[in-house]
Amino acid sequence: MSVPDKTMPDFCNRRFPFHFTTAMHILRKMGIDPTAIEILAVGKYENYRGEIREQKPAPNTQITLNTKIVLQVGYTSAIDLMPYQFFYGLAGITDRASDWENSARRLMAPFDAAFIRYLAAVSYENMKFNFNFIDDKHLSKYLELYDFTGIDISDPVTAARWQAIMPTFHIWAGNAEMTSKILGFLFGFKFHINESVPTRHKIPEDLQYTLGSKSKRLGYESVAGRSFIECDTGYEIIISGIKNENVSELLPGKQLRKKIEAVLDYCMPGNLDYKIRIKVDKEKTLLGDKTNKRYLGFNTFIRDKELY
Structure with a gap:
């Protein structure tokens, strides 16, 4: 921030007013930390379009490491949602003054600023999506x-x-069909996601009902059985079109398997359990041939006919 050519832009130009989203990201591109910018929400009625009403320092002022940047934004503050009695008391006043209101806005400025910064970041990402930036x-x-x-x-x-x-x-994340296509594009295999598959869950031992137990009451604080099955929290990923030499990379703990799991954790709802099934292209296996590197029972099977 000590570079000489960093000067404060003119955000209050009457002919070309700036929205707070534009102003925040211009300063961000200049290398200024958005969290260091002080923001005062002066109310939507001052300027209902979210434009910058006042700024400090003045335009063309050199910005250094110690420069304090303050923007007054025409946006709703938490104060605007409070009843007038918060400022003037239950009895009200005859001579209206704005001292209490201005002080309250300054008091709530850090909280209003946090929301406005977040809104600016979200609006910027939304514009990049809409305009393909x-x-x-x-x-x-x-x-x-x-x-x-x-x-x-x-x-x-x-x-x-x-x-x-x-x-x-x-916004394709969470969509099973679209996620399958994206996974296929990323990894080169054929993916299919089955939703709402039966999933078995273990019942904790302290909740299990034991026949003849005097300390637990069935249906009140314990349940019968050791597990239960439901279809609301699980899905299944089927990976097909895999050659024998690629199977080892899809085993649990391998690098390719970790990549697939990372994409699923990133793109699918985190509260769901999943299991991965692998379908391997069937090929003949020569017993005793070390060059094939195939795993009996996983990607290899023994036919009930003549063995070679």
Whole structure:
């Protein structure tokens, strides 16, 4: 923030007024931490469009590390939702003054500012989605998260393709059909997600009912059985089109399996349990052949006919 060419923009221009979303992100692009910007919500009736009414410092002022930036925003404060008795008492007043109201706005400014910053960030992401803007840094971080390196996202076609599968830009996450297509695009296999599959859950031992027990009452504080099955909290992922040499990478704990699980945790509801089923292309196995590297019972089966 000590770079000489950093000067305060003019956010209060009468001919070209700035919305707080635009102002916040211009300052952010200049390298200014949004949390360091003080915001005072002066009420929607002062300027109902969310524009900047006043600013400090003045336009063209050099911004240094110690510069205090204050923006007055025409947006609703928590104070505007309170009854007038909060300021003037139950009896009211005859001579109206705004001292108490202004003091209350300054008191609530940190809380109002936190909400306005969040709203500005959400509005910015929404505009990127609506107008198909691509943030290269955000896209790079997303690809690095799943170890997709060496991809040239400077190419507009490549960047647009990868941007299209990101849940932060397109709301496909949580949709079983769309998630299956995205997984197939990412990993090259055929994916299918079955929803509402039967899932077995174990009943804790302290809730299990034991026949003849005097300490527990059936149906009140304990239940019969050791487990139960329901269909509301589970789904199943079926991966098919897998060659024998790729099976080992899909075993639990392997790198490819971890990538798939990471995408599922990121894109599917976190309160659901899932299980992964793998369908392997059937091929003949030569007994004693070490070069095939196949696992009997997992991706290999013994036929009831002649063995070679």
